[in-house]
Amino acid sequence: xxQPLSEETNSKGVDLKKTLSRIKRSVWVFHINTGSxxxxxxxxxxxxxxxxxxxxxxxxxxxxxxxxxxALLTGPITIKTFSKVYRxxxxxxxxxxxxxxxxxxxxxxxxxxxxxxxxxxxxxxxMFSEMGLEIDGVIYVPGCPARxxxxxxxxxxxxxxxxxxxxxxxxxx
Amino acid sequence: MNNAxxxxxxxxxxxxxxxxxxxxxFKERIFGIDQKNGVVKIRIHRDVLPYIAQRLAIMxxxxxxxxxxxxxxxxxxxxxxxxxFGVDREHTNxxxxxxxxxxxxxxxxxxDINRASDWYELExxxxxxxxxxxxxxxRFVLPGDWPEGVHPLRxxxxxxxxxxxxxxxxxxYAKEIGAESIVTIPIGPYHPALHEPEFFELYIRGEKxxxxxxxxxxxxxxxxxxxxxxxxxxxxxxxERICGICGFVHSTSYCQAVENALDIYVPERASxxxxxxxEIERIHSHLLWIGVALHLLGYDxxxxxxxxxxxxxxxxxxxxxxxxxxxxxxxVGGVRRDIxxxxxxxxxxxLKHVEDEFRKLIEISxxxxxxxxxxxxxxxxxxxxxxxxxxxxxxxxxxxxxxxxRRDYPYAAYKYVSFRVPVYNEGDNLARTLVRVDEVxxxxxxxxxxxxxxxxxxxxxxxxxxEAYRLGIGSVEAxxxxxxxxxxxxxxxxxxxxxxxPTYQNLPAVPIMLKxxxxxxxxxxxxxIDPCFSxxxxxxxxxxxxxxxxAIPMEVLSLKGSKAIG
Numbered sequence: 001x002x003q004p005l006s007e008e009t010n011s012k013g014v015d016l017k018k019t020l021s022r023i024k025r026s027v028w029v030f031h032i033n034t035g036s037x038x039x040x041x042x043x044x045x046x047x048x049x050x051x052x053x054x055x056x057x058x059x060x061x062x063x064x065x066x067x068x069x070x071a072l073l074t075g076p077i078t079i080k081t082f083s084k085v086y087r088x089x090x091x092x093x094x095x096x097x098x099x100x101x102x103x104x105x106x107x108x109x110x111x112x113x114x115x116x117x118x119x120x121x122x123x124x125x126x127m128f129s130e131m132g133l134e135i136d137g138v139i140y141v142p143g144c145p146a147r148x149x150x151x152x153x154x155x156x157x158x159x160x161x162x163x164x165x166x167x168x169x170x171x172x173x
Numbered sequence: 174m175n176n177a178x179x180x181x182x183x184x185x186x187x188x189x190x191x192x193x194x195x196x197x198x199f200k201e202r203i204f205g206i207d208q209k210n211g212v213v214k215i216r217i218h219r220d221v222l223p224y225i226a227q228r229l230a231i232m233x234x235x236x237x238x239x240x241x242x243x244x245x246x247x248x249x250x251x252x253x254x255x256x257x258f259g260v261d262r263e264h265t266n267x268x269x270x271x272x273x274x275x276x277x278x279x280x281x282x283x284x285d286i287n288r289a290s291d292w293y294e295l296e297x298x299x300x301x302x303x304x305x306x307x308x309x310x311x312r313f314v315l316p317g318d319w320p321e322g323v324h325p326l327r328x329x330x331x332x333x334x335x336x337x338x339x340x341x342x343x344x345x346y347a348k349e350i351g352a353e354s355i356v357t358i359p360i361g362p363y364h365p366a367l368h369e370p371e372f373f374e375l376y377i378r379g380e381k382x383x384x385x386x387x388x389x390x391x392x393x394x395x396x397x398x399x400x401x402x403x404x405x406x407x408x409x410x411x412x413e414r415i416c417g418i419c420g421f422v423h424s425t426s427y428c429q430a431v432e433n434a435l436d437i438y439v440p441e442r443a444s445x446x447x448x449x450x451x452e453i454e455r456i457h458s459h460l461l462w463i464g465v466a467l468h469l470l471g472y473d474x475x476x477x478x479x480x481x482x483x484x485x486x487x488x489x490x491x492x493x494x495x496x497x498x499x500x501x502x503x504x505v506g507g508v509r510r511d512i513x514x515x516x517x518x519x520x521x522x523x524l525k526h527v528e529d530e531f532r533k534l535i536e537i538s539x540x541x542x543x544x545x546x547x548x549x550x551x552x553x554x555x556x557x558x559x560x561x562x563x564x565x566x567x568x569x570x571x572x573x574x575x576x577x578x579r580r581d582y583p584y585a586a587y588k589y590v591s592f593r594v595p596v597y598n599e600g601d602n603l604a605r606t607l608v609r610v611d612e613v614x615x616x617x618x619x620x621x622x623x624x625x626x627x628x629x630x631x632x633x634x635x636x637x638x639x640e641a642y643r644l645g646i647g648s649v650e651a652x653x654x655x656x657x658x659x660x661x662x663x664x665x666x667x668x669x670x671x672x673x674x675p676t677y678q679n680l681p682a683v684p685i686m687l688k689x690x691x692x693x694x695x696x697x698x699x700x701x702i703d704p705c706f707s708x709x710x711x712x713x714x715x716x717x718x719x720x721x722x723x724a725i726p727m728e729v730l731s732l733k734g735s736k737a738i739g
Contacts, residue, residue: 039417039498042461046487049464049480110414114399115325115335116315145417145498 026058027159030068034085035117036075039145040102044072047148059155065091070158076104076111077118085124086133095136099154103144186263189213195228210433212646216270219280225269226283235260236563240293241659241671242301244328248642252278252303255659257646261581266646273303282308289563292677300326325398332398400670405431408667409503415672417498418461421454422651423672424503429584430660431505434645440631443507448586449623450493450500451649452616457486458652459609462703466606467538469697470547475538482530489523492516507633517624528617535610548603552686552698555600566654568679568702571605573598578650590622602701639664651675653703
């Protein structure tokens with residue numbers, strides 16, 4: 001699933017196409033756990049190790065968000081980690097992309113209505129836009145935990161190698 | 174106390190008889206003792222708790238497994254504390270049940286008698302507002318901006334209420350921190366497979382650690398409260414999502430607790446399937462840990478190979494359960510999915526292959542001199558400390574404490590197989606590594622036996638009925654140590670469900686291991702207890718000499734030591 005990348009330029013006038021073409025060479029990723037159960041995290045690690053080996057696509061895990069193009073975000077975002085997610089994402093250079101991995105990040109999963117979680121990345125995204133932090137593109141990878149193949153598919157969608165299966169839309173209940 | 178119950182001769186095991194004879198002097202303050210399914214429940218007055226805890230503490234082989242606070246005001250007008258002590262060699266749990274009147278929920282602390290009770294008391298204070306006298310109480314589990322006086326596990330709060338009451342100041346807080354970004358790196362490296370969002374403050378002088386402080390509970394997701402609003406058969410799926418690495422132990426443990434409380438018979442075939450999946454999970458978890466440990470040592474070749482081998486186990490899990498992780502096959506009274514002979518044949522082939530490959534990997538990697546040099550003699554944990562802190566799992570077994578739930582409190586199908594419990598006495602990182610290496614081979618061996626012996630029959634109890642307000646205990650040996658769930662049953666859903674994961678018990682040992690350690694050994698030593706958490710983590714180093722504070726990525730710290738501080 002994907003949230004369409006905003007057309008041509010975003011509000012601040014950054015030329016997305018140009019920046020995306022830069023990003024196509026090699027994507028560096030930074031991994032953020034926001035209170036996930038580790039299930040998705042070990043699948044991410046699985047993707048990086050020999051069996052699935054995404055380094056063949058140039059995707060590399062880096063230790064600092066300042067070096068990253070893409071954040072791999074797992075977990076339902078607990079209240080305690082929210083501020084840290086904000087800091088990590090705002091440290092990323094533009095254009096910044098997020099791959100929200102696993103059912104928790106997609107919509108809160110089983111923690112949807114717990115008192116100590118925000119309940120998924122879409123809700124956090126609203127809070128970020130209130131706070132003035134722009135995210136240039138979000139790809140959602142569902143699954144509990146998301147399968148390694150799905151994570152690779154998500155990354156390929158971001159790079160424009162694959163078409164997204166569905167487009168994320170929120171309905172007010 | 175009624176005299177018949179006080180007769181020590183009535184109790185099945187020697188230790189329990191001894192306990193009863195020792196506490197008999199408080200009989201005015203003991204309201205009853207009953208015994209059922211390996212659980213001896215002693216109801217005592219709160220005044221005598223420290224004295225009885227003291228008597229248990231000097232008996233040596235008894236350790237605190239968990240402590241559960243429960244809000245039973247609607248039933249008896251009291252809060253209750255259940256202290257669960259374990260007697261390993263006799264497969265028995267001793268439960269001290271302490272009732273605290275709702276007007277003044279106070280009790281004296283036992284932290285000076287039993288150090289393992291420290292976190293339990295803080296948590297009960299946060300979640301229920303129970304006061305422990307003569308000790309320092311501070312905010313522990315709940316977020317810093319949680320409103321004072323709101324204790325989420327009290328029954329008067331429902332989840333929607335709590336969400337209304339607690340309007341997180343997350344946004345302001347996030348901006349605030351952003352403003353003072355003097356701290357070097359915004360968020361440390363998210364180090365996969367190692368840490369839950371958690372965080373150690375290290376106090377150093379030169380290259381040596383002086384003290385360590387743990388700041389954690391970033392992943393508090395309110396699981397226990399959610400579980401109280403779910404039906405019995407829904408909770409296993411929630412329990413499985415406590416941890417993505419060893420989730421199956423949680424759902425098994427929960428199911429066992431309910432089965433223990435309600436005397437539900439689990440068909441033999443179901444218990445075999447549970448054991449099989451549990452062992453597969455252990456192999457995957459240990460391979461994961463060994464890989465990460467080698468990575469922290471800077472031996473990335475070993476890391477990659479270990480994960481390559483592990484992938485076959487993931488595929489095996491998918492073959493048997495339908496998913497790579499969070500298998501979702503446990504229900505109260507059995508399992509949802511059967512295993513056929515075709516799958517068994519395939520599984521045995523995979524295991525043979527994994528065994529060969531793993532043996533080769535270990536022969537090579539444990540003989541690399543750098544690996545041995547980094548592991549031997551670092552992060553030493555003496556046996557005495559391990560006992561005092563009631564440690565569990567490979568952490569305890571690496572320090573010579575012979576404790577394994579699979580053998581000590583047999584559950585599932587472990588009584589039908591023979592296995593060895595590896596114990597090493599050195600107490601250093603090497604010992605803890607070797608315990609895990611040996612356990613992988615033991616698990617593979619156990620799986621051959623289990624696959625060979627799976628009996629025919631049903632995989633699920635046909636029906637069972639609920640009886641409210643009964644206490645059940647279920648424990649499972651997770652890859653990291655003992656997981657114990659305590660359930661007080663309710664009409665439709667658990668009235669109180671308490672989860673205790675092994676890391677909760679083992680983390681207080683980290684400051685002891687780190688004392689006087691070299692800075693470069695810190696990441697490996699923290700990892701050596703296999704803290705079941707994922708990443709969000711960094712170390713803060715406070716240099717006492719120069720008074721500087723700096724956040725350093727774990728990995729960099731591991732490779733460069735004090736040079737990383739610059």
